[in-house]
Amino acid sequence: MLPSLQNPSADICLILEGTYPYDRGSVATGVHRMISAMPNLKFALFFIGTERRLAREKAFELPDNVTELTEIFLFDDEFAATELPKFAKRPPFRVFKPLLEKLRIVLNQPEDSDETINELSAELVKTAPGCDFDWFWKNPGTCKLLTEFYETRYSDESFQDYLLNLKSLLQPVWRLFQASPTLPPASCYHSFSTGYAGLIGAQACRFFGDSGFLISEHEISIRKRIMELLHAEWADLSINGISPLQTGVQPLRQLWIDFFIQTARLAYESADQIVSQFQKNADYQAEFGADPRNISVIPAGVSLRKMEAVRRARAERLRIQPDRKTVGFLGRINSSKNVKMLLYAARITADRLPGTRFLIAGSAEEDLEYYTECRSLRAELKLESVVKFIGPAEAEDVLPRFDVLALSGSSDHLPFPILGAFGAQIPVVATDIGACRELIEGRSDDDLGQAGRVVPIAKPELMADALVEILSDPGLKNRCGTIGRARAEACYTETAVIAEYRDLYDRLSGPIVAFP
Template structure:
């Protein structure tokens, strides 16, 4: 079977949970051929992969969005839009209900010579004019024109592509990857699975609300636009999976049909994470396995570490993960360390994580948004207790989805560094709790979150998917 995985901004050039998940899916199913269709920024063009590409990855096809900005533009052309096409474009820019069949047909018909030319055409100019007259009379036309152009360019670049031919399509988010999966469904009629690790629409909504570069009156436009992309993915998908019940409930709120939804939790290879590998070192060793980027909120973690160090001066803090994804943010973190006069902080960069898990006493996560972090599962498999912000599925992993294994750590509200510090201090002071939490966590992982369980569920889906999604996997059967 040939399976096409469609991802956005991740594999194989960026490390992290989603990329590791993709690598596991491919390597654990050597009997199937895989295509990875990856959407990424221009800066990653020609970048060396961060993963060893498996032999059954028969094609890696990439869309580098920034490439199109270098194209010459012929402005003022006409593409003879039908009324249905004009309405479809208008609805894409102004509400969440869009006739995607019409848009897909337009972009796959061969009628446009260039996405850039279309965005500079009289047709696009007319559509923006109508939108301004109906909804944004107080907004300067030039502001609206350039805002919509920048908003729509990545989408139009994606759906102007020829999607690889496969037996099953699996988009690893909604958003642009979800729309590409929908386009594949439209073109080839093959089954489409959407998997959401985090809820893409909500994550983009939070970013837009907090952003300073989007003017206030455009924020609603951007938010509606991303809701429209998710609705497209949900509409065309045969099935929509996610990692835990909380995410599924959000999918239903966003309009995903209940009969399409089911759960497949993450899983890890527990054989790689044995407590027997652990060896105690003098002092206190607290770690965070993270990318140094704003969504991981490293600054809150550092503020918490400063409070911990006031009580335990011999404590050591390890921030384990790549430093180069947002160099400005990394520099800001270094400045904060100086301001706090924080000692014994070690930024490791890319390393073998298992080497550090062997001597960690406590692991920490201070993220603003998460799905179901693999790093928590890996720590629990090593019997390391965890303190995390209460985001995504973290509480479920640490406290259990109404199971009998007992707590494996604690959660605190986002950005509350003093509460994060308090929970770390409690665990330092109570070694017996650390031991109990660790044992509870390993039992939970062994019985609910193994790689074997996860792979078997996806294998089952792919086999059923070959029958064009007619036999759905129920939520109950997947948990």
């Protein structure tokens, strides 16, 4: 049983899977700014990672209103089970009977087992904290159930591969619930994804009956997870050289997809409120089981006060270098950002508009292999004098050097660099993914005009067309920048976003007691 909520240790508990405070991405940056902007609320952090040895140094100094940081690592071999009392690690096998009954139903009827998943989760909360996973895995009842499931559904697959996949799926879930007693009591739980974070958040609001549960998603977690699974090499390999994507989804891969769809539905159904950053992703949330009545759209926001200094610094640079033509990229250098497309566009742009330069700012440590490939492509395209990789950089430092921001990514989210560019009055050219069209062209009730250009994915020649058009026309460049700034002022201020989240916290938590 989870702790009592009689004396919550925090007003808000943030459930963070692989992000703040160890990551410097847009989600983590938004979390830090939100905590810092609400100094009268106490925040507890519940961080879910993979392995402790892979954990980085904290990327942020925790604000004073963070009361505690709890960490669990779901793929550690030396997990918290080693800290269980010795007598509790191996309970009698009979304690698993209710759990196995629920698991049997979920495994055999994945498409129609929502209520049973709730009951299974409740059994896990009762059982996992007092038991080592290996003891459950070796239980004769578990072995019998998994063998029956194999013979019914997966008899064409290798039994060894089947067991490996099922253990890899169940063990982190067991460890998540094993750590449930360490979840800080709070008046409201806020998860920034579905997945493991949404799963434990759903249980927190059930067992802390008076607590609210909020899910907000930068990009739709389940869509991202499905795409990763469809391209994963470890779940199952092609047979006779035939790709699973040519013959349909292989059974073991589908097992993982079904699991994450089920957990997403459980999280959505348990949430009191669900937030998306733009309407298209809100529609995706509804497709995966979220009640549209519980979904609201709250975009990311930009600090116009902070960007004002950037805007002035950029204007001064342009006064000194009025003919400057610099295209900038700001973001992580990885395959989802499709930097290679930008390099191809750079070659076309430089040929058509000599003197154009490209600055690529961002960290490469997440995918060094991709970064190496990008540098090789730069050499192959003879762009060494045109394109510079300048490494990680803060937006405030690098935006004054940009005349146009170019983003060539392929993931469904709201790119925060676009908001920074708007604040600095910089036009934007971006691929038609996520919220880019909504940002650049405006929502249906927005008649400000275009703050840049939107181009198709994987069409470098069209991106080059847009860059040449804006860079060649100072009047167009200025108009696009002015429209972007006006749109940020009207729709995307950090102050307004923080106020909306504060209202949500108040509504979901009841009256929140602030610091004395």
